[in-house]
Amino acid sequence: MERILYMSLRTKLGIILACFAIIPSFVIYSQVMKTYENDMVKAASQNVQSIVKTNNNLINTTLNRIEEVSYLLLNNKDCFDCFSNMDKFAVSDYLKEERVISDVLGKQFAANDTIFAKYLYTSKWIFEANNTSMKPTISEIKRFKLDEKAAGAGGQVCWITGYDYGKWFQTEYLSKKKYYKYQYPITMVRQMNFQYSQNGKLYAMESNQERPILVVHVLESTLASLYESSVNYKGSIYAVVNEEGRIISSDNKLFPISRLAPDDILKLKPSSGYTSYWIKGVKYLLCYDTLEERNWFSFCLIPMSEVIQTTKEQMQSSQMWLTIILLVLAVIIAALLSLTISKPIEVLTKAAKRVATGDFSADTPVPRGKDFKILTQSFNHMETEITRLINENYKISLREKDTQIMALTMQINPHFLYNTLNTINMMAIMNEDYETSDLIVSLSEMLHYSFKNTYEKIPLSDEIQWTINYINIMSKRFEGVFETKLEIPDELLLYKVPKFFLQPVVENAILHGFEGITKGGILCIRAEKQEENIFFTVSDNGKGMVNMNFEDVTQKNQEGRIGLSNVYRRLTLIYGENYSVDIKSEPGMGTVFKLIIPCQN
Structure with missing residues (x-):
């Protein structure tokens, strides 16, 4: 007892605060595990269900981005010019226009890295975008009735999922292969009624002209990447089902792609929630959610034993970190309360007021005491770093401003060739068409001014x-x-x-x-x-x-x-x-x- 009385204030406070930190944390942990195990399983279920909902939103957003690009493509003038005059094309014209259309598709979908293949199909030619691995023949597309599916959607987007690419397109080479990366694609088709407006007038394809079909393929692995690793439970199973009840993406052989999902799972559509589910005598936690816009359905199965075990591990980890944090706080508080800190606090208070006025001069006097010396030096270092970050952000803001200005300026720059106009000008002079020559010279000078x-x-x-x-x-x-x-x-x-x-x-x-x-x-x-x-x-x-x-x-x-x-x-x-x-x-x-x-x- 006498030894305790002669301990320093810092040591006494440290012992007292450590006891108040460690003992309650262990008591709370044991009582929580006994009383609230069911509640913890419920909380884990709600957490996984929210993850499934989030994954559905991510899938929907990814597909919506593709649909939005296809909508914007409807107003492309190059595509309108090509497909409005396609009846007059020779083979050389098809080859020439294929390069133009490939360039248009490449630019339109450049920012969308989820797309594996894309092309525009007509009964006479397939205009592809530099990707030949998923380009079927015209006869294969007709056998699959891809054009009929697109026409049936009346110009709207139609998603085709849950099919074997090689079997449906009756490709002999692919049908014999056991696996290839685009075996189960997520396919979007859309009948493209191209149009554009100029000078307030709308130009649209004539009714007797063939409407091309836009075909976009997304790999099943790309869809799976949107939800993989999102559920951190060992032995978990994740699958996505289309509107027909057919599995279109899965990370487990228990639910193979293109097969119909079990009826007792499909009956949960179109709701959202969680329940228990048995597979071969093993109890699972089933969390599910319906993607209402597309009538798709996602579900996740987790072994119930893993849910409880993981919850215990998470509680143990939380309890350990809570104990560590409380111990650290106990030591810090004991140290602070045992020192005479009024003067260093006063100095730091003045420095804080100075910083509040926007002065980051980092000239706070450093005291001799070790604890407050470090604190003051850290304070000065913080001011220096803030000043540096402010300067860096200012420079970045200037660069962003310059970039915006140049981007707007370049919108007005002409996009045709200066030298070509000079050639036309020479021809006009040779033909003694001087008025045309004057116009070309004016336009040529404008182009030169834009480029120089x-x-x-x-x-x-x-x-x-x-x-x-x-x-x-x-x-x-x-x-x-x-x-x-x-x-x-x-x-x-x-x-x-x-x-x-x-x-x-x-x-x-x-x-x-x-x-x-x-x-x-x-x-x-x-x-x-x-x-x-x-x-x-x-x-x-x-x-x-x-x-x-x-x-x-x-x-x-x-x-x-x-x-x-x-x-x-x-x-x-x-x-x-x-x-x-x-x-x-x-x-x-x-x-x-x-x-x-x-x-x-």
Whole structure:
């Protein structure tokens, strides 16, 4: 007893807190295991059921992504042009268009790594996307009635699952093989009624034209990867069943793929829950969930003995970690309470207030005491790391901003060849077609301007020349409809401005302002410097519109093209709030567009 009295405060507190940590943890563990074993099994059942639900959501999301890409593909102009004119094709035309269609499919599905094979089927040709391992012949597809299944869906997505690829397509080579990786594919088919819109007009395939069938194959192993290792119980079994009750994916030979699932499991559709289930005298925990959108059904079987044993192990592990944590806390608290800590705490409090104001100078004085010395040094190190992370995040933000700006800029860049236009220009000159030559020169200069640099800002002189070339082309298109007045002082031509900011505004004035006008149109482009800003004005005396703000106009022009929304987004990314845009318009009186941006040499 006397020895205990002479122990240090830190030691006494450590012993007391250790006793309060260890003894209750063991008592609680033993009582919980006796009283709540059934509750623990119930909790494990609910946990596994939630995992099955999560896996179903993951499967549904994966398949939805494929369906969404197929929907977007319906509006592809290259596909429309190919399949609208397919009746006129020779063999060479099929080979040429196959490269185009393969490129389109490759780009459309580039971001989807779950797809194993994809192709477009017609009764005359199969357009594939650089994958020959799952490309059947036209006769094999007809025997499988793949085209009939797609037509029966009426243009909607149809998923074909739970079949043996070699047997259904009657492929002699595959039918003899015991195993190959695409033996049980998850197949999506869709009858593609291609269409596209241009200049407000919708173009669709004629009713007598053959609709191609989009075929997308996903491997069963890819589907299995979405749920494998998700249930951490030894001896667990996982399977997915389609709307017909046929197993389409499984990780155990007890439930082979393409076989019908047992009736006593199928009767649980379309509900979700858990129950007990017996297989060959062994009791299992059966957790199941229905994927209602597709009427698919997933279930997981876990040996009941493993559920109880795993639950005990988890409780033992939790109890061990709880004991360790409580012991560590006991030691720390005993150490802290046994020391005189008022002064170091005061210093750290002041440092915390300094950090709260945004000052991370990391100059907190380090005390002599070992414990608080480490704590203070760690505090200073934390401030240094925070400062470094802030700087890194700032640099990353700048790089992301630059990337967004360049991405928006590149949307306007032309995608055809500069040299080809020069060749056409030479032919026009040789044929003494000088008006055509002028137009080609203007367009060629515009292309050269697009390709020559990728900077977000360029001299105003370059932007004006680009706009003049554009006006020259539009003047030929709308000959006699309008004339242009350009008032740009020479001293402003060296200032830096955003690339491609002026032409979309001029385009809006010509296409919308002078719509329905045959002559007498006047387009004015002015610029002037006031203090540290440049004022741009683009006005027309066209038909005008109901007065609205710039955001409304950009939203109106956003659908189907870049237009003014691109200008608005790029100006916001480049200048933030340091620019101003104003639009004034009256029906029958014309429109005035005003833009103010900062000067930059």
